[in-house]
Amino acid sequence: MKNKYSIFSLIKNAFSNHENWQRAWRDPEPKKEYDAVIVGGGGHGLATAYYLAKKHNLRNIAVVEKGWIGGGNTGRNTTIIRSNYLWDASAGLYDHALKIWEGLSQELNYNVMFSQRGVMNLAHNLQDVRDLKRRTHANRLNGIDAVWLETDEVKKFCPIINTSQDIRYPVLGGTLQKRAGTARHDAVAWGYARGADEMGVDIIQNCEVKGIKRSGDTVEGLETTKGFIKTKKIGVVAAGHSSVIANMAGLKLPLESKPLQALVSEPVKPIIDTVVMSNAVHAYVSQSDKGELVIGAGTDSYVSYTQKGSFNIVEETLKAILELYPIFSRMKMLRQWGGIVDICPDASPIISKTSIKGLYFNCGWGTGGFKATPGSGDLFAHTIANDEPHKLNASFNINRFVSGDLVDEHGAAAVAH
Amino acid sequence: MFLINCPYCGERDQSEFVSGGEAHIARPKQPTELNDDQWAEYLFMRKNIKGIQFERWNHAHGCRKWFNVARDTSNDKIEKIYKMGEQPPKL
Numbered sequence: 198m199k200n201k202y203s204i205f206s207l208i209k210n211a212f213s214n215h216e217n218w219q220r221a222w223r224d225p226e227p228k229k230e231y232d233a234v235i236v237g238g239g240g241h242g243l244a245t246a247y248y249l250a251k252k253h254n255l256r257n258i259a260v261v262e263k264g265w266i267g268g269g270n271t272g273r274n275t276t277i278i279r280s281n282y283l284w285d286a287s288a289g290l291y292d293h294a295l296k297i298w299e300g301l302s303q304e305l306n307y308n309v310m311f312s313q314r315g316v317m318n319l320a321h322n323l324q325d326v327r328d329l330k331r332r333t334h335a336n337r338l339n340g341i342d343a344v345w346l347e348t349d350e351v352k353k354f355c356p357i358i359n360t361s362q363d364i365r366y367p368v369l370g371g372t373l374q375k376r377a378g379t380a381r382h383d384a385v386a387w388g389y390a391r392g393a394d395e396m397g398v399d400i401i402q403n404c405e406v407k408g409i410k411r412s413g414d415t416v417e418g419l420e421t422t423k424g425f426i427k428t429k430k431i432g433v434v435a436a437g438h439s440s441v442i443a444n445m446a447g448l449k450l451p452l453e454s455k456p457l458q459a460l461v462s463e464p465v466k467p468i469i470d471t472v473v474m475s476n477a478v479h480a481y482v483s484q485s486d487k488g489e490l491v492i493g494a495g496t497d498s499y500v501s502y503t504q505k506g507s508f509n510i511v512e513e514t515l516k517a518i519l520e521l522y523p524i525f526s527r528m529k530m531l532r533q534w535g536g537i538v539d540i541c542p543d544a545s546p547i548i549s550k551t552s553i554k555g556l557y558f559n560c561g562w563g564t565g566g567f568k569a570t571p572g573s574g575d576l577f578a579h580t581i582a583n584d585e586p587h588k589l590n591a592s593f594n595i596n597r598f599v600s601g602d603l604v605d606e607h608g609a610a611a612v613a614h
Numbered sequence: 615m616f617l618i619n620c621p622y623c624g625e626r627d628q629s630e631f632v633s634g635g636e637a638h639i640a641r642p643k644q645p646t647e648l649n650d651d652q653w654a655e656y657l658f659m660r661k662n663i664k665g666i667q668f669e670r671w672n673h674a675h676g677c678r679k680w681f682n683v684a685r686d687t688s689n690d691k692i693e694k695i696y697k698m699g700e701q702p703p704k705l
Contacts, residue, residue: 440662449656453635455685499633503687504666507615509629542658599654 199395202306202421206588213506221387222394227423231259233430233581234256234419235404236442238262240270241566242434242557243389243400244574245545245581250396250571252575253582263405263416267386270436274567275459275481275493277472279316279377281336281343286592286604287545288339293574293589295376303346307388310486314471317354317379318345319521321366321477329372330580336374346371355473357524364520365366379472379483385570387441396583409446409556416446416555432581434555437502439538439560446553450560451598452539457564458506460533465487468524478517490528496538496564506535509594538564541599548577548590558595616690619698634670636660637682638702658669664688668702 200206200219206301210218235242235247238260278298280291302309320326329345337603351371352360360368390400401423408420409431418427428586433442437454451520464487470577481493494514497507512532518528540610541561546569548559559577562569572589579587586594619625627637642648660665669688670682684694684705694703 270680380690438664440660441664444661444663449659449661451653451654451660452661452662498660499628499669500635500667500687501690503690504705505615507629509627539662590638598658599650601650 199391202308212260222400225399225401225428225496227259227261227399227404227421229428230427231257231399232428233258233432234258234428235432235434236270236404236419237434238266238386238390238400238438239269239434240267240385240389240570241387241436241573241577242432243393244561244570245432245577246275246398246400246436246574246576247389247393247396248575249582250393250398253578255582256397260393260398260400261404261406261419262400263422263468265402266390266400267383270536270538270566271382271386271390271570273459273509273534274382275483275491276312276379276382277316277377277483277493277565278380278568279333280341280568281318281374281377282606283332283335283370283589284604284606285339288336288341288422289589290546290572290576290593291569292341293325293575297571297575298380299376299505301380301490305388305392306466307384307391309388311378311380311383312336313376313378314353314374314427315375316390316472316474317351317371318372319351319358319473319475320369321370321475321479324327325477326369329370333372338586342376344373344375347372355469355470355471357522358473359523361402366517366520368521375386377472381486382567383452383596389574391533395530396576397610402579406442409442411446411553415551422613430555430557430581432559432577434559434577436463436560436562436566437539439539439558443558446556448551448553448556449544450547450558453500453501454502454539456501456503456506456535457538458460458494458510458513458533460492460524460530461485462490462492462528462530465528473521475517475521478521480514480517480521482518484520489531490525492530496540502537503534504537507576538562538566540564542607543603546573546593547595548573548580548593549586549595550580550584551595567600616692618671618683619680619695620673620676620691621695622679626673626676630673630675632672632674634672634680637668639671640682666693666705670698678699
């Protein structure tokens with residue numbers, strides 16, 4: 198049984214210089230056989246294991262991770278959470294996640310620092326204005342909070358934005374989702390890991406999948422760097438490396454993996470208390486609790502697994518940031534990094550069974566998977582446990598690329614993601 | 615970020631080029647005879663290889679010509695550049 202985290206445990210541990218905290222999760226060696234194995238120990242994978250154990254009572258399960266948990270895209274994103282997507286299917290999916298976020302710290306007994314500071318999307322031309330107004334209406338019809346802001350209201354909500362109409366891409370208005378915000382990305386992985394571990398889930402780090410063993414059209418287990426693991430159900434949540442795992446099983450996915458970059462500045466005093474995103478000029482910014490500006494840039498146009506990204510992409514983003522926020526002109530950027538994002542042709546995820554029995558994929562989150570972490574885990578767990586999708590992820594099956602029933606969220610989703 | 619040796623212009627920065635994605639995906643000769651699975655395969659399914667991948671690139675801010683590149687996507691190292699219509703090299 199894990200000790201409960203509280204203000205009292207914090208005070209108690211302060212007296213022993215925080216040297217006696219209980220270990221948050223074990224470091225087990227893999228068993229010979231599990232009822233299900235999740236490939237990928239990021240937020241989505243750990244959440245999947247957590248809900249498999251909690252809601253579907255599957256306790257003899259494992260998460261295998263080739264590096265350390267939360268070391269991939271979970272630790273590389275800009276932590277933005279919102280649910281203001283255009284289409285009904287997406288609205289259902291992302292708002293399901295947002296509702297779980299709202300109670301997640303309590304549920305996990307782990308402070309994920311979920312902060313509903315609002316996300317504002319800016320419009321810079323007439324088409325942006327039309328698209329964003331349309332999306333605002335669609336959101337409200339789906340019960341998702343959204344408001345349209347005129348330029349002066351944008352300025353009032355976030356005073357440091359340059360709303361002069363003389364700049365290259367003037368601010369013509371924006372949308373605001375007040376329930377949206379940010380969370381501490383590492384804490385999400387750690388909180389789910391701790392919760393899953395408590396229910397008996399084995400979290401096996403430094404264990405890379407090398408092959409998928411099949412007998413006909415049924416999975417039999419996984420070849421890993423820590424030996425063979427027998428299992429009847431494999432849930433792959435490998436983000437940028439989904440295609441690599443799919444190739445091991447002889448499957449092809451409609452994905453392209455590309456580097457997506459982000460950067461943070463030196464820490465400064467509070468200056469921006471919300472998240473501002475701009476699709477047209479591809480710049481988005483928020484401020485972490487440490488005081489760093491967290492800036493998201495775009496993807497490179499080519500497939501790469503390098504976790505780096507090109508300098509010209511960062512340059513473009515910073516140009517836009519400086520025009521919109523002249524106050525940042527003397528800021529120094531401290532760190533820059535890239536993550537490999539798996540992008541679907543319709544910019545919507547895949548949470549689906551496959552043509553191979555017992556093999557499930559949760560991938561294609563592209564540039565915006567973090568916000569969906571709890572919902573994605575919950576729905577993927579449902580799909581694996583029941584061998585059927587939940588009604589909220591039924592539209593996100595892999596067959597939509599054959600039937601043509603795509604969920605096209607390109608641009609429509611106020612992207613930048 | 616890397617350099618690409620355009621077969622027509624010489625070595626230039628990657629930012630001058632546009633990636634055209636996976637190469638050697640043949641356009642269907644008889645589009646009307648394709649079933650939905652074949653269309654999905656042609657339109658959407660990609661190898662997305664980690665390792666040496668054959669790709670099309672266009673020198674968009676230069677000669678605007680298309681050509682093929684064999685590139686290792688795990689380290690962005692270009693192994694071979696060859697012209698459109700040529701068969702992929704054996705690497």
